[in-house]
Amino acid sequence: MHVGLIGVGLMGHGIARNVLRRGGFALTFLDHPGNQPADEILGLGATPVKTPADVARVADVVILCVTGSPQVEAIVTGENGLICALKPGAVVVDCSTALPESTVAMGAAVEAAGAHYLDAPMTRTANHAHEGKLNLLVGGDAEVLEKVGPVLASFTEDVDHVGVLGDGHRLKLLHNFVSVGFMTLLAEAAAQAADAGINPEVFTDVLANGGGASAALNRLAPYITEGNRDGLPFFVANAQKDIDYYRAMSQAAGAQATIADGVSAAIAQVVEGGEGQAYVPELVRLFRKPAI
Template identity: 80%
Template sequence: MKVGIIGVGLMGHGIARNVLRKGKFELGFLDHPGNQPVDEITGLGAVAYDTPAALAAVSDVIILCVTGSPQVEAIVTGDHGLVSSLKPGAVVVDCSTALPDSTLRMGDAVQAAGGAYLDAPMTRTAKHAHDGALNLLVGGDAAVLEKVRPVLASFTDTVDHVGALGHGHRLKLLHNYVSVGFMTLLAEAAAQAADAQIDPQVFVDVLAGGGGASVALDRLAPYITQGDREGLPFFVSNAQKDIDYYRAMSTASGAQQTVADNVSAALARTVEAGHGQAYVPELVKLFRKSAQG
């Protein structure tokens, strides 16, 4: 199988290098100014294409790793989109974080063009992508998943089939709501602790020894104690986007979203203040009284 990837960013670059190095598949990618430096993957044999259509014409499996639903829709059904030149039987694997309703529409468009669609959002971090150890939550036809599993195995630790098309993205939004929600709450508490001049290591140790022990604490602790943000290179603007996707999903299903509304408001104030490109751990500083003043 020849593989294509669209979105060679923080996560996509790791996927691309492992498709090449571990999977030893031929790889094409969309040339785009948002890509990370591509010297490594071109050195391993990856070939750049100018449009999604040109990439689709030569790819059996196409991985999408872009910001959200507007980008996915433009790639799949926009001008020079994938569906205009999809190979018969090709599989589109959407690893983005997207809205389930949009995913169903894109799945229908790809199926009408003779292909198949899987939503396969990722959990874990850019380091896991670099190491080829991501987890995927895959929605769609189980037989289609088995067809592309060798490709997915090159950049993953686990691949879980979670149900019908759209269920992957639904579960990813649920996951990110809990994960980002926990980290936003923790950052606010850590900011208050810092304002009160509580020793940051003592703060972390007290939480770790009690009900505050969590993956969220593990990810934010390096910033709380040492100012090291690199353990979680995830932009606050993307965190807000994911929470707002969760809220949109909740609105569509009639679910309660009171807590989600307030998490979104906390993140929105940070983005509106010009800190959208800060990493999520930096909320610990941005939520402090001195930052607000």
Template identity: 80%
Template sequence: MHVGIIGVGLMGHGIARNVLSRGGFALSFLDHPGNQPVDEIEGLGGKPLGTPAEIAQVADVIILCVTGSPQVEAIVAGENGLAGALRPGTVVVDCSTALPESTLRMGALVREAGGDYLDAPMTRTAKHAHEGTLNLLVGGEAATLEKIRPVLASFTEAVSHVGPLGHGHRMKLLHNYVSVGYMTLLAEAAAQAADAGIDPQVFVEVLANGGGASAALDRLAPYITAQDRDALPFAVANAQKDIDYYRAMAEAAGAQQTVADGVSKALGASVEGGHGAAYVPELVTFFRKSSAD
């Protein structure tokens, strides 16, 4: 299978290198200024192309790894987009974090064009993408998933079929709400602890040995104790976007979102303060009393 990828960013770069090096598949990628440096990808045989339509003309499987629903919709339905150029039987795999209702619309367009569509958002981090050990939450037809499983296996540790189309993104938003929500809460607690003069190592150890133990603590602990933000290279603005997608999903379902509203407000204050490009662990600093004074 010839693989196309659109979005060679922090996560997509790792996916592309593993599709080539571990999977041994031919790969084309969209040449875009938002890409990470692609020297390694080209060195492994990846070919840059100028538009999504050009990728659709050569690829059997097309992986999308972009910011969110507006970008996905532009790639699928926009000028020189995928929908107008897909070959019959091509599978589009959306690994972005997107709104489920948008996913259903894009899936319908791809099916009308003769292709298939899976939503397959990722969990884990850019480090796992580089290592080829991402986890995917896949929504869509089981037969379509089985058809392209060898491609997905090249950059994943686990691939979970979570239900029909749209359920992958629904599950990802639920996951990120819990994950980002807890990290935001933890950052606020760590900031108060620091303002009170509590030893950060003691703070981390007490939580780790009690009810605060979690993957979120593991990812924030290096920053809490040593100002090392790189354990979680995830921008605050993207975290707020994911929470707001969750809120939109909850509102459409008539579900309670009181806590989610508070998380969005906390993240939004940092974004409005000019820290949208900072990494989530740095919220520990932004939430400190001295930072607000």
């Protein structure tokens, strides 16, 4: 199968290198200013093109790895979008974090064009993407998933079929609410501990040996103790976007979102203060009280 990729960012670059190196598939990708440097994947034989339609003309499987629903909608149904040129029976695999309602609508547009759609949002980090060890939460037809299984296997450790189209993104938003919520809470506590002069290693040890032990602590501890943010290269602005998608999903479902509202408000202060491109671990610093 010929693979197309749109979105060679922090996660997409890892997907690309493993599709080429581990999977041995031909790869065509959208040349875009938001991409990470493409030297490695070009050296492995990837081909850049100018529009989503150009990707669709050659690809049997098109992987989307972009910021959110507006970007996905523009890629699928916009000018020179995928539906202008999808091959019959091609499969679009949306690995972005998107709103379930939008996902269902994009799936209908792709099906009307004679192709198939899966939502397959990722869990884990950019480091896992680089190593080819992402996990995917896939919504959609099981037979379509089986068809693209070899491509997905090239950059994943685990692929879970979680339900119908849209269920993957619904579960990803639930996952990210819990994950980002935990990390935001932890960052606020770590900021107060630092303001009070608590030894950061003592702080993390107390949590790790008690009720604070968690993946969130594991990801933030290097920043709390050493100032190393690189274990979680996830922008604060993207964290806010994911929380606000969760809030929109909750509102549409008539569900409570009291805690999500608080998490969003805490992160929004940072983004509005011009720090949206900080990594999430840096919330520990950004939540500290101003120096007198």
